[in-house]
Amino acid sequence: METRTGWRFRPEATAGVLNLDRVRLIITPKTAFTGKSLIQWLCYALRTPVPHETTTRAWTVASDGFADVVAAALLAECRTLLRDGLRRDYVRSEPIGPVLRGRLDVAAQATRRFGMLDRLHMRTFDRDIDIWENQLCGHALRRAVGTATDSRLAREISSVAREFPVTGSLSGALRALDRSRYTHLNRRYQPAHVWSELLLRGGGVADLLTDVGYDADSLLLDLPGLWEAVVRRLSGESSPARAILVPSSGRNGITVHGDLSTRPPFRPDVLVQLGTTEGSLVPIDAKYKAYHADSVSASDVHQLLTYIAGHSPVTAPVAAIVYPDPHHHSHRVLRVSGTGRRLGAIHVLGVHASASPAAATAWMRSALWRRVTE
Structure with a gap:
């Protein structure tokens, strides 16, 4: 954003290196x-x-x-x-030499060296790197x-x-x-x-500089997008044997009709179907937030309750939030209830950011799926 004294840059959840004309910004992850x-x-x-x-x-x-x-x-x-x-692999080349290899390029020989046979125009295919x-x-x-x-x-x-x-x-x-x-x-x-x-x-944020014809010699990573991809793979590899990941769009999407304007459907980052029963779905949302030190926001609780109402069975209203924890693996359960009935349980899982993917998969299997499937 341009100001009277210069430019103000808010990296939000982006990390990496941004090269400007005279300044090189190194943006480290916030957590x-x-x-x-x-x-x-x-x-x-x-x-x-x-x-x-x-x-x-x-x-x-x-x-x-x-x-x-x-x-x-x-x-x-x-x-x-x-x-x-x-x-x-075989690479086509058009060498000129005294001995015929491959095929004679008749057109080139006739137009460039008509009547001369000391140098031959050829077309060859040789294995090359x-x-x-x-x-x-x-x-x-x-x-x-x-x-x-x-x-x-x-x-x-x-x-x-x-x-x-x-x-x-x-x-x-x-x-x-x-x-x-x-x-x-x-x-x-x-x-x-x-x-x-x-x-x-590489490019800048959303390749803004590339769109106007300039090269952006920068490397910026969208950490929420990266964490969503990590959680999607972790959920698939840690889930029970007969569980499958199903798309959260299409007929599985939670839609709103009748308002003044259309709005996009509510879609969790990951939707896991347990077993062969079509209604046994567990929605999982990836959050790149510091939930190891902060309480889960009211908006995220509302979001997960919507996913529970739209996907989870009434007998097992369960959903999960997965966030990166800088210190260790952590797990807590938010139990939401009202008017004498249980609305849902939200498992809040902090995956240790410095753990190996194999260790994180094993921990998530024991921390979430063993409790959900019991």
Whole structure:
């Protein structure tokens, strides 16, 4: 927001690095996450392999911000690709030589060297590493050299970058990424491509600068959106064996009709169906809030009661709030009642932000689902 003396910036629940003309802002999370735990949950939400402890230790970078963390993650994945050998595929080329290989380019031979056979225009297909999978990593590594603030990290990235081709254009590699489908041939490239895309397409909040033609060399993460993705996966992996995640939209949405204007339906972040009974639904909402120190707000209680009324069976009116706790796992239950009847029970679960996803899954299974299914 522009003021008389300059600009006022409210990051809200955004974290990362924002590069302006003469200022570089490092925005740290307001609660729960550290640089190490954030990269762990980002890997978990994106379904990329969570880094091993020894690798993660090498990513920790003093006060350089999250940009160096992503660059180090990309470096680790590209080193793994080099160790296992870069993928090769057939690439079309049009060489000129004295000996025929592949097919003779008759049109080029007739128009450029008519009557001369000392040099032949050919069309060949040779196995080469100059393919889009490697080109995308090459472009990202060269971008990372310029963004890394740690000199040692920049030197290591520059050394690895020389092993990857960049003959194609960056836009061409990104278009190939958008059209790609990973198979058993190139699936090992997916983690490196996730970090490459994060580095190359960074952008500001909602890509505001990109819309007017400027490049935003920033990396900003929407932490509520990230936490929703984490909770969605945690809920699915910790739920009972016969439980399934069902969409909260469509016929499962809670709609309002008859007002002066239409309004969007009420939709929980996660809706879990227990067993085969269609009405046994448990709504779960992800909240990026400091509920380890604050009481649950009245608006959130009202929201969860609406989800209970719309989804949970009358005999078991249950819902859950899941938030990141910076200190430890925590669990409390809000029991809402009125006029002599029970309206619902809201489980408030704080997932330890520094715990591993496996430990968080096991704790959530015992803290929530064993109580709900009893």
